Amino acid sequence: MRAPGWPGLIRQYGKYLPVTDKTPVVTLLEGGTPLIPAPKLSKWAGGGVKLYLKYEGLNPTGSFKDRGMTMAISKAKEEGAQAVVCASTGNTAASAAAYAARAGIPCIILIPKGAVALGKLAQGLMHGAKVLQVLGNFDDALTVVRDLGRSYRITIVNSINPYRIEGQKTGAFEICDVLGKAPAFQAMPVGNAGNITAYWKGYREYLSAGKIKKTPVMLGFQAAGSAPIVHGKPVADPHTIATAIKIGNPASWKSAVAARDQSGGLIRAVTDDEILAAYRALSSLEGVFCEPASAAGVAGVRALARKGYFRACKDRTIACILTGHGLKDPSAAISQFGRIHSVPPTPAAVAKALGLKGR
Numbered sequence: 001m002r003a004p005g006w007p008g009l010i011r012q013y014g015k016y017l018p019v020t021d022k023t024p025v026v027t028l029l030e031g032g033t034p035l036i037p038a039p040k041l042s043k044w045a046g047g048g049v050k051l052y053l054k055y056e057g058l059n060p061t062g063s064f065k066d067r068g069m070t071m072a073i074s075k076a077k078e079e080g081a082q083a084v085v086c087a088s089t090g091n092t093a094a095s096a097a098a099y100a101a102r103a104g105i106p107c108i109i110l111i112p113k114g115a116v117a118l119g120k121l122a123q124g125l126m127h128g129a130k131v132l133q134v135l136g137n138f139d140d141a142l143t144v145v146r147d148l149g150r151s152y153r154i155t156i157v158n159s160i161n162p163y164r165i166e167g168q169k170t171g172a173f174e175i176c177d178v179l180g181k182a183p184a185f186q187a188m189p190v191g192n193a194g195n196i197t198a199y200w201k202g203y204r205e206y207l208s209a210g211k212i213k214k215t216p217v218m219l220g221f222q223a224a225g226s227a228p229i230v231h232g233k234p235v236a237d238p239h240t241i242a243t244a245i246k247i248g249n250p251a252s253w254k255s256a257v258a259a260r261d262q263s264g265g266l267i268r269a270v271t272d273d274e275i276l277a278a279y280r281a282l283s284s285l286e287g288v289f290c291e292p293a294s295a296a297g298v299a300g301v302r303a304l305a306r307k308g309y310f311r312a313c314k315d316r317t318i319a320c321i322l323t324g325h326g327l328k329d330p331s332a333a334i335s336q337f338g339r340i341h342s343v344p345p346t347p348a349a350v351a352k353a354l355g356l357k358g359r
C-alpha cells in the first residue's frame with residue numbers, strides 16, 4: 001500500500017482533515033501501512049472468515065498512535081503550544097515524544113509505574129521527553145494530565161484531543177482504498193476507546209463522500225481483566241498482559257458504545273490466554289509480529305467464530321487492526337514462548353538436540 005513517494009497521511013488525506021495551507025505539517029510519513037491477507041490465520045480462527053491484517057506496527061514509531069500524533073502535534077505547532085503532555089500506557093508516549101522532537105516542542109509524559117513495555121519506554125527517553133512515573137495506573141495518570149491541561153499552558157495530546165481522532169480515522173480510509181469497499185467486519189482491541197471511535201468516524205465519512213456503499217460491523221475487544229465497557233462500569237484495578245489496553249475507565253467510552261450500536265456490532269471480552277494464543281498464531285502462522293494488545297481483535301474473532309457468530313453472513317471479510325509492533329514488548333514474547341536449549345558447539349550435539357537423522 002505505501003507507494004513510493006507516500007507523503008504521509010495529512011498530505012494524502014488532507015481534504016478530509018481539519019488542516020489548511022497554514023498548518024505546519026509535522027510528519028514522519030506515517031500511514032500507508034499494508035493490509036495483509038492472512039489465509040492460514042483465517043483457517044485457524046475458523047467460521048469461514050477471510051482475515052486481513054492492517055499492520056499498524058509498521059508506522060514510524062511502531063504503532064497506530066502516529067496517525068493521531070501527526071495531526072495533534074501539527075495543530076499544536078500551528079497554535080503555538082509551549083509544551084505537550086500525555087498520560088500513556090507507552091505507545092502514545094513514544095509517538096508524542098518523536099513528533100514533539102521533530103516539531104521542536106517540549107514533551108511531558110506520565111506513565112503508570114511498572115506497567116509500560118520496555119521498547120516504548122526506551123523510545124520516550126531517546127526522543128528527549130520528560131518522563132515521569134506516576135505511582136498509580138493509567139487512569140490516575142490521565143486524571144492528572146486533564147488537571148494539568150486546565151491549570152497550565154500545555155496541550156494535551158491524549159485521544160481526548162479531537163485532532164488525534166481525526167488523524168486516526170485515516171486507517172479506515174486506507175482499508176477501503178485497498179479493498180475498493182469497506183470490509184464486512186472490522187475487529188480491533190479497545191483500551192481508551194479512541195481508535196474504535198476514529199475508525200467508525202472514518203467509515204461514516206467515506207460513506208458520506210460516496211467512497212463506500214456500506215459501513216462495516218464494528219467488533220471491539222477488551223481484555224477480560226480490564227473490560228469496563230463490557231461490564232458497563234469502570235474497573236478500579238484493571239489487569240492484563242496486554243498493557244496497551246489495561247485501562248479501567250476509557251475516555252471515549254460513549255463514542256465507542258455509539259460505534260458499536262450504530263454499526264450493529266459488539267464489544268466483548270477475551271481472556272489473556274485467548275490473547276496469547278492469537279499473538280502466537282499471528283507470528284508463527286503468518287509471520288506478522290504484533291504486541292499482545294493487538295492480538296485481542298484476532299482472539300475475539302476466533303471466539304465469535306466458535307460460537308457460530310458468522311454462520312449467517314455471506315461476506316465474512318474482516319479487517320483486523322494490529323495496533324502495535326511485537327518488538328515493542330519483547331519481554332511478553334520471551335516470558336511466554338522463549339524457552340531456548342543450550343548445546344555444546346558441535347554438529348553432533350546440535351543434530352541430537354534437533355532430532356536430525358543422518359543421510
Ligand SMILES: *Cc1c(COP(=O)(O)O)cnc(C)c1O
Binds near residue numbers: 064065192
Ligand atoms: C493505544 C493502543 C490500543 C488501544 O487503543 P485505544 O484507542 O486506547 O482504544 C491498542 N493497542 C495498542 C498497541 C495501543 O498502543
